[in-house]
Amino acid sequence: MTDYGHDLLFGAFVTPTAQPVHHAVDLAVTADRAGLDLVTFQDHPYQPRFHDTWTLLSYAAARTERIHLSGNVLNLPLRQPAVLARSAASLDLLSGGRFELGIGAGGFWDAIEAMGGRRLSPGQAVDALEEAIHVIREVWAADRPGGIRVDGTYYRVQGAKRGPAPAHDVKVWIGAYKPRMLRLTGRVADGWLPTLQYLSGGPADLTAMNAHIDEGAVAAGRDPAGVRRLLNIGGRFATNGRALLDGPPEQWAEDLAGLALEYGVSAFILAADDPATLELFAAEVAPATRELVAEERARASR
Amino acid sequence: MSGNYGHRLEFGTFITPVNASPETPVALARRAEALGYDLVTFPDDPDQPAHLDAWTLLSWVAGRTDRIHLAANVLTAPLRSPAVIARSAASLDLLSGGRLQLALGTGDRVAAGSAGASGLDAVEAVGGPRLDPRTAVDALDESIDVVRAVLDAGDPTPVRYLGDHHRLAGASRGPLPAHHIPIWLGGSDPRLLRLVGTKADGWLATSGPDDLGTANKIIDEAARAAGRDPAEIRRLLNVSGRFSATRQGFLHGPAADWVEDLLPLVVEHGIGTIVLMTDDGATLERFAREVAPALREAVDRALPAPLPRTARRTASVRAKRRPGIAYDEVPASLADGAVEPGDIAYAHVKSTYLRGGAPGLVLRPRDPAEVADALAFARAHRHLPLGVRSGGHGISGRSTNDGGLVISLARMNEIRVLDEATRRVRIGPGARWMDVAAALAPYGWALTSGDYGGVGVGGLATAGGVGWLARKHGLTIDHLRAVELVLADGTQVRASDTENPDLFWAVRGAGANFGIVTAFEFEVDEVGPVGWAQFALDASRPTDLLTRWGAAVEAAPRDLTSAILMGPPRPGQPPVAQVMAMVDSDDPATIVAQLQPVADIAPGYDQSVVITSYASVMANASDAPHQAQGEPISRTGLLAHLTPEFAEAAARLLASGVVYFFHIRSIGGAVTDVDPDAMAWSHRGANFHVTAFGRHRGRLDALWDDLLGPHLRGTYLSFETDLRPERVGEAFPPRTLARLRTLKRRYDPDCLFRDNFAIAPEPTPEPSARTTP
Numbered sequence A: 001m002t003d004y005g006h007d008l009l010f011g012a013f014v015t016p017t018a019q020p021v022h023h024a025v026d027l028a029v030t031a032d033r034a035g036l037d038l039v040t041f042q043d044h045p046y047q048p049r050f051h052d053t054w055t056l057l058s059y060a061a062a063r064t065e066r067i068h069l070s071g072n073v074l075n076l077p078l079r080q081p082a083v084l085a086r087s088a089a090s091l092d093l094l095s096g097g098r099f100e101l102g103i104g105a106g107g108f109w110d111a112i113e114a115m116g117g118r119r120l121s122p123g124q125a126v127d128a129l130e131e132a133i134h135v136i137r138e139v140w141a142a143d144r145p146g147g148i149r150v151d152g153t154y155y156r157v158q159g160a161k162r163g164p165a166p167a168h169d170v171k172v173w174i175g176a177y178k179p180r181m182l183r184l185t186g187r188v189a190d191g192w193l194p195t196l197q198y199l200s201g202g203p204a205d206l207t208a209m210n211a212h213i214d215e216g217a218v219a220a221g222r223d224p225a226g227v228r229r230l231l232n233i234g235g236r237f238a239t240n241g242r243a244l245l246d247g248p249p250e251q252w253a254e255d256l257a258g259l260a261l262e263y264g265v266s267a268f269i270l271a272a273d274d275p276a277t278l279e280l281f282a283a284e285v286a287p288a289t290r291e292l293v294a295e296e297r298a299r300a301s302r
Numbered sequence B: 001m002s003g004n005y006g007h008r009l010e011f012g013t014f015i016t017p018v019n020a021s022p023e024t025p026v027a028l029a030r031r032a033e034a035l036g037y038d039l040v041t042f043p044d045d046p047d048q049p050a051h052l053d054a055w056t057l058l059s060w061v062a063g064r065t066d067r068i069h070l071a072a073n074v075l076t077a078p079l080r081s082p083a084v085i086a087r088s089a090a091s092l093d094l095l096s097g098g099r100l101q102l103a104l105g106t107g108d109r110v111a112a113g114s115a116g117a118s119g120l121d122a123v124e125a126v127g128g129p130r131l132d133p134r135t136a137v138d139a140l141d142e143s144i145d146v147v148r149a150v151l152d153a154g155d156p157t158p159v160r161y162l163g164d165h166h167r168l169a170g171a172s173r174g175p176l177p178a179h180h181i182p183i184w185l186g187g188s189d190p191r192l193l194r195l196v197g198t199k200a201d202g203w204l205a206t207s208g209p210d211d212l213g214t215a216n217k218i219i220d221e222a223a224r225a226a227g228r229d230p231a232e233i234r235r236l237l238n239v240s241g242r243f244s245a246t247r248q249g250f251l252h253g254p255a256a257d258w259v260e261d262l263l264p265l266v267v268e269h270g271i272g273t274i275v276l277m278t279d280d281g282a283t284l285e286r287f288a289r290e291v292a293p294a295l296r297e298a299v300d301r302a303l304p305a306p307l308p309r310t311a312r313r314t315a316s317v318r319a320k321r322r323p324g325i326a327y328d329e330v331p332a333s334l335a336d337g338a339v340e341p342g343d344i345a346y347a348h349v350k351s352t353y354l355r356g357g358a359p360g361l362v363l364r365p366r367d368p369a370e371v372a373d374a375l376a377f378a379r380a381h382r383h384l385p386l387g388v389r390s391g392g393h394g395i396s397g398r399s400t401n402d403g404g405l406v407i408s409l410a411r412m413n414e415i416r417v418l419d420e421a422t423r424r425v426r427i428g429p430g431a432r433w434m435d436v437a438a439a440l441a442p443y444g445w446a447l448t449s450g451d452y453g454g455v456g457v458g459g460l461a462t463a464g465g466v467g468w469l470a471r472k473h474g475l476t477i478d479h480l481r482a483v484e485l486v487l488a489d490g491t492q493v494r495a496s497d498t499e500n501p502d503l504f505w506a507v508r509g510a511g512a513n514f515g516i517v518t519a520f521e522f523e524v525d526e527v528g529p530v531g532w533a534q535f536a537l538d539a540s541r542p543t544d545l546l547t548r549w550g551a552a553v554e555a556a557p558r559d560l561t562s563a564i565l566m567g568p569p570r571p572g573q574p575p576v577a578q579v580m581a582m583v584d585s586d587d588p589a590t591i592v593a594q595l596q597p598v599a600d601i602a603p604g605y606d607q608s609v610v611i612t613s614y615a616s617v618m619a620n621a622s623d624a625p626h627q628a629q630g631e632p633i634s635r636t637g638l639l640a641h642l643t644p645e646f647a648e649a650a651a652r653l654l655a656s657g658v659v660y661f662f663h664i665r666s667i668g669g670a671v672t673d674v675d676p677d678a679m680a681w682s683h684r685g686a687n688f689h690v691t692a693f694g695r696h697r698g699r700l701d702a703l704w705d706d707l708l709g710p711h712l713r714g715t716y717l718s719f720e721t722d723l724r725p726e727r728v729g730e731a732f733p734p735r736t737l738a739r740l741r742t743l744k745r746r747y748d749p750d751c752l753f754r755d756n757f758a759i760a761p762e763p764t765p766e767p768s769a770r771t772t773p
């Protein structure tokens, strides 16, 4: 049993499809009105069927009011970290503190190279991500003295000015699966953002992965509870329960409460591209899950 | 002196994107839009922590504005991957509805106001490449190639590019933006100016008037050397100034002096866009109200001919024009929205849902006055085919063509409740039936239309409308209370039982022959949740199946409306028929009781019955643009009863393999309550409507005429593609046709409207007296 004690967040994982043009924006508006905490889009800059995720995030932020937005996760290799940092701070300022930075080391290296990006080995990509996060945090640290100097192997910043600082403490969430990335997550990130369907052993895999993150955090002198565990989920609403996240909303709530209490997951991001599913998730699953988890936490602390 | 290049004169703003109060630049941009500026721009300095990131801000502002165009001033290209710039540009252009212009620079000399060390040092300091003024322009040159290649979504081959600065190893192209995104370059280095001449669509300058002549000369020479017309390149100029009571200097004085200062820039130096650099709302407003209109007038007075009011099309676009169309005489109200073969939007408008097309010009009016303008243009092109398009689902209606004109009403798609008490709703022709259903659902209302949500209101509500509630609530046109239309001569009229009643009679069944309907007023029905059933039934005995289905449907209460769908024999697979039915009731017991006899007509493979809303049954079409190829081949007709003889003939038709889609819908019920003379749709006795689609015109016609023809009683024209003259007589019985021909002579004697069951006007008694307009 692991529970890092975070408040629960519920979000949407929406396909950033370019046709119909406003499909993803409309779903973000639906998620916002339905009361979800977060709307996220995947980022595959080499995929012309999708919108550019940064543009979409900014446009959707302008169309929504209270929901937070994040890439799920942003593809680092085709973006300059300092530009990304300033863009992120800008979006956070424009949206009144509603942006979070979900980021990944990148995959699909053939496609990245085809777009003019640099091919890295998986190991190099982990190091590059660490450097980039360092650059980003330096840019955001607007009131530290002096210019930014990062003399990295992959990214060099030579005396650039600091700032702007974002409107709120923008969280850095990393999409990670392998031990090195997980330890990096523990070392430098504010959150971990994997996708349940990529875990070959199902939720049970989370235990070992959490341990790597905790280990990375402890080694860096951090409290493992400082790293929120988020999870992309998929499922189906059905009258009769059949399997994990395949059944009526009450069953979903129990499934999610189980994931929260057993594996410390505190944010559930549902992959869905229709308004009805998102509305049901927000109206029925989220409150019921919160209630179950609150009850169990209260019982545990007695 | 380079003179004027003949572009529409535009006005823009340059706003400092301060991040200390991010709402300020956003509010200024919205203010600029409200004041009628054409363009809003923000600088993108490579290392300026007091500013918002330009791209993020542009995307945000796109979400908060509707009309104004957007550009960076200018985007620092070396800090971004050109392929990502291209995809981001396409996205922002799509999301904003075609409002993005792409202005790029090297970062070397950013727009005035940037402080500090050389821009290229700043590019490097933030993590960009080390460039000198020469390599920076080379890299920008390559960036343009890459951006253009990625945006060229029509080309299926991946982008391969081997430059010194950028290399692409097979990137896919797209997405296709909403409009042709022009590429403007900012800067004053002669190398950059030559690049403008060879490759760009515009030059964004910040220099004083003295340098403009030299710069224009470099650009023009480079353009000519590259075989381009220098006039294709728009010149934009960032200017700043102050209003004051008396003249103090250049752009520092009263509004009239500003006009005087700006006039030579436009007339002699060919500036096409003046971009006002200001963060002061009062200056922004004064310029818009006092300088811009006066400058326009002064320019038109000073030039030999007034400047165009519409966007200019490039030589490559004009090269794709079709013969016989006076493209340069398109009415000003329609010019910007018009789409011609070289335009980027053409791929999305040339074809319809079932028909491939290659029209020479698509006009897209937004209101009845613009429809009248479009019709005036069409009258001047009577020698070309004219298609009238609403939702683009025409089968009989040729709403696209080859080399002719199309008037598309897609933008006139408003749905508005006029009166809740009488359930009176006003709908534009461009609305789709799924949108209508969704808009009525919150009121607990529905309007029976058809079975496909993508079908447009304009085509269906002028022809009939056989929908899922037909037996309970009649045809769509039975709910029509008034229409507004523009006649062939451009007159705007209203028709109802009391105003132009003969026209109102004709529009309901033969509307396509009489004008362009610009608004429909319906009285809709109260419709709660409905039962919705889909059955897959054994069709190995098709004669029996059809006869029994017909009998079950005729015996059913009016709540139930059904359709049956069959296909050609499939080797090695059992024949299956799909039966669909809607029951207008939310009571499960009633629904089951009414469906049971239909379900029992044959052994079933699969079934689904749900209680749902009319709107969700109709929400079955995608928003994707229509891209059909070729011509649909269909036949259709009406039947009183589904007799065993008809069923036998239908079974033989299906067995022939010539038909790939065979469909019978139930009508009858409430449809029969209406007097056959009440409107032009007069086959009130029919209980069934049968349609077949095939792949060979001749084979389908031969079998259909032979096998089904003898059983049919008239036709519903919407599904017919056979052009032989007998079909008109089947659609309209003699008395109806005679009256329609009299009206055709009155309202459209020259047959401007002829894309859908053209009715020949009754001959005029004295042909010699006839005048042609």
Ligand SMILES: Cc1cc2nc3c(=O)[nH]c(=O)nc-3n(C[C@H](O)[C@H](O)[C@H](O)COP(=O)(O)OP(=O)(O)OC[C@H]3O[C@@H](n4cnc5c(N)ncnc54)[C@H](O)[C@@H]3O)c2cc1C
Pocket (backbone or CB within 6 Å): B352, B353, B354, B387, B388, B389, B390, B391, B392, B393, B394, B395, B396, B397, B398, B399, B409, B429, B449, B450, B451, B452, B454, B455, B456, B457, B458, B459, B460, B462, B463, B464, B465, B466, B467, B511, B512, B513, B515, B516, B517, B518, B718, B719, B755, B756
């Ligand atoms: C998939 C599909 C399903 C269908 N299902 C049904 C159904 O269930 N029931 C049914 O009744 N019909 C049905 N139809 C037929 C449909 O009603 C007609 O094809 C109709 O013309 C389509 O209207 P539209 O506006 O989408 O077509 P368009 O292609 O835009 O127009 C077709 C024709 O209508 C005329 N027209 C269009 N707009 C106007 C206007 N504003 N004023 C005057 N004339 C105009 C023109 O002659 C034009 O050529 C279906 C068609 C398709 C393709």
